[in-house]
Amino acid sequence: MKLITAVIKPYRLDEVKAALQAFGVHGLTVTEASGYGRQRGHTEVYRGAEYTVDLVPKIRIEVLVEDEDADDLIEVLVKAARTGKIGDGKVWSIPVETAVRVRTGERGPDAL
Amino acid sequence: MPDGFSAGDTAFVLISAALVMLMTPGLAFFYGGMVRAKSTLNMLAMSFLSLGIVSVLWVLYGYSLSFGPDAFAGLIGNLDFLGMRGIGLNELAGTIPVTAFSIFQLMFAIITPALISGAIADRAKFAAWGLFIALWVTIVYFPVAHWVFFFDGGHGGWLGDRNGVIDFAGGTAVHINAGVAGLALCLVLGKRVGFKKDPMRPHSLPLVMLGSGLLWFGWFGFNAGSALAANGVAAMAMVNTQVATGAALVGWLIFEKLKHGAFTTLGAASGAVAGLVAITPACGSVSPLGAVAIGLVAGAVCAAAVSLKYRWGFDDSLDVVGVHAVGGAIGSLLVGVFATGGVGQTAKGLFYGGGLGQLGKQAMGVAVVAAYSFVLSWLLAKAVDKLVGFRVAEEVEVAGIDQAEHAESAYDFSAVGAGLARALPGLAAAASAGPSAGTAVEKSAEKPTEKAAGKAAEKTEVDA
Numbered sequence: 212m213k214l215i216t217a218v219i220k221p222y223r224l225d226e227v228k229a230a231l232q233a234f235g236v237h238g239l240t241v242t243e244a245s246g247y248g249r250q251r252g253h254t255e256v257y258r259g260a261e262y263t264v265d266l267v268p269k270i271r272i273e274v275l276v277e278d279e280d281a282d283d284l285i286e287v288l289v290k291a292a293r294t295g296k297i298g299d300g301k302v303w304s305i306p307v308e309t310a311v312r313v314r315t316g317e318r319g320p321d322a323l
Numbered sequence: 324m325p326d327g328f329s330a331g332d333t334a335f336v337l338i339s340a341a342l343v344m345l346m347t348p349g350l351a352f353f354y355g356g357m358v359r360a361k362s363t364l365n366m367l368a369m370s371f372l373s374l375g376i377v378s379v380l381w382v383l384y385g386y387s388l389s390f391g392p393d394a395f396a397g398l399i400g401n402l403d404f405l406g407m408r409g410i411g412l413n414e415l416a417g418t419i420p421v422t423a424f425s426i427f428q429l430m431f432a433i434i435t436p437a438l439i440s441g442a443i444a445d446r447a448k449f450a451a452w453g454l455f456i457a458l459w460v461t462i463v464y465f466p467v468a469h470w471v472f473f474f475d476g477g478h479g480g481w482l483g484d485r486n487g488v489i490d491f492a493g494g495t496a497v498h499i500n501a502g503v504a505g506l507a508l509c510l511v512l513g514k515r516v517g518f519k520k521d522p523m524r525p526h527s528l529p530l531v532m533l534g535s536g537l538l539w540f541g542w543f544g545f546n547a548g549s550a551l552a553a554n555g556v557a558a559m560a561m562v563n564t565q566v567a568t569g570a571a572l573v574g575w576l577i578f579e580k581l582k583h584g585a586f587t588t589l590g591a592a593s594g595a596v597a598g599l600v601a602i603t604p605a606c607g608s609v610s611p612l613g614a615v616a617i618g619l620v621a622g623a624v625c626a627a628a629v630s631l632k633y634r635w636g637f638d639d640s641l642d643v644v645g646v647h648a649v650g651g652a653i654g655s656l657l658v659g660v661f662a663t664g665g666v667g668q669t670a671k672g673l674f675y676g677g678g679l680g681q682l683g684k685q686a687m688g689v690a691v692v693a694a695y696s697f698v699l700s701w702l703l704a705k706a707v708d709k710l711v712g713f714r715v716a717e718e719v720e721v722a723g724i725d726q727a728e729h730a731e732s733a734y735d736f737s738a739v740g741a742g743l744a745r746a747l748p749g750l751a752a753a754a755s756a757g758p759s760a761g762t763a764v765e766k767s768a769e770k771p772t773e774k775a776a777g778k779a780a781e782k783t784e785v786d787a
Binding site: 255256257258259260261262264 | 522524525579582583584585587589590593626629630633642
């Protein structure tokens with residue numbers, strides 16, 4: 212199994228969710244995150260005091276998939292998240308040793 | 324009621340007192356939204372504490388020191404009205420009961436120290452702040468209110484009654500007084516940890532807008548109510564208050580669009596408050612056009628003044644100096660320029676053929692109140708610091724003062740539990756980790772359970 216993690220622009224979440232559902236993903240975890248890449252942040256002004264806000268809001272998505280699906284899923288995800296502008300985010304995957312469905316105790320791919 | 328009593332005036336002043344009372348919670352929100360989320364409650368509570376302490380001191384001796392018969396050269400009232408003694412239902416101040424005048428003036432005494440709190444946001448020990456409020460109103464506010472607001476046919480306060488300084492509703496006694504005290508306090512306490520390095524963004528601008536709206540609303544009581552009668556002066560004061568505030572809001576927005584490139588909501592809220600401050604001393608003596616001029620000047624100048632703290636390096640956290648001291652001084656001085664001589668007072672300003680005379684008196688009033696307030700506030704803050712320590716520990720400030728001083732958090736948006744409820748019976752056993760603490764908690768948790776069981780047993784017997 213693989214764990215796919217994606218950090219994307221918040222407003223692309225609905226597109227990505229729809230694309231992953233169409234691909235056949237049964238579940239995913241979404242977290243509100245903040246961070247920066249090459250696009251850095253933006254400037255805000257309060258009573259003349261300028262602040263550079265370098266952490267911008269992002270959405271972090273985590274999905275578990277079987278090894279053979281990983282590359283296809285990443286492709287689908289990236290396509291749905293892309294706007295072509297700076298700040299579109301990153302996607303990466305890492306191997307997972309085990310996964311357990313808490314309700315039934317099923318292990319491995321059966322737990323997905 | 325005795326001759327001279329006016330039901331209309333009394334009703335108006337009582338309602339005005341209630342309006343001015345609402346300004347202090349309004350101020351709490353105005354300030355509370357401007358601090359970071361971790362110190363919101365402390366900011367709110369600093370204003371609320373003034374509602375508590377000053378109300379009590381007012382009936383004990385505050386009213387007497389402020390508005391008792393003059394004790395010495397217009398400097399302070401005597402002790403005739405200690406504990407409000409001798410003030411019956413039928414005593415009149417003008418056309419209204421003395422009690423109505425007293426409750427109206429109390430609200431001014433409450434909001435003035437509350438205004439100071441913005442200068443020392445996020446870092447003052449709550450008990451030290453309470454001690455400071457009590458000392459400051461006693462030694463600074465009550466005497467200055469006597470100087471400015473106590474009229475007794477030329478035998479009253481030395482600035483207003485004896486020397487003709489015009490301060491209709493408190494530009495000197497309230498705003499310069501609080502603004503300069505704020506400067507003294509932030510110098511004594513020092514800068515917030517991370518000042519000029521860490522971003523200190525307002526955590527909730529909607530709260531700031533709500534607070535400024537409540538201040539604006541309450542200010543009609545503050546200014547129009549200061550006519551102490553439901554008459555033309557009150558109505559003109561209300562008109563002037565509205566248009567000066569509108570003009571200042573616009574003035575601030577234009578300044579910051581030109582200087583910083585954006586119209587900010589914080590600028591709109593701050594501009595409104597700057598206009599309210601500046602028109603306060605002037606609303607009973609200028610025309611609506613004069614009020615527009617005062618508002619525009621106050622909006623633009625205060626917008627520029629709030630940047631001084633970064634240049635000069637004093638951490639007046641929420642700009643009490645830039646808005647209240649500067650705005651109060653602008654309004655008080657411009658009375659000497661725009662007073663028409665035909666609204667509430669006969670003195671004329673520079674633009675209405677009065678020459679420089681009134682302007683000189685106004686400058687004297689501004690200088691005297693600013694100097695007295697700065698020196699005494701600085702000394703009192705030093706004294707409080709020596710006695711109990713004014714500032715919280717650095718780690719408390721960094722973690723957020725709400726936790727350490729109030730044992731509360733302002734916001735809980737998390738659906739996940741914040742912790743275990745140790746004080747609730749039944750849950751206590753699960754919460755206790757150590758064996759000794761565990762027994763203690765379990766014991767106290769069992770008691771209510773036994774009681775409940777006993778009651779249930781009794782009930783069964785009765786039923787049987």
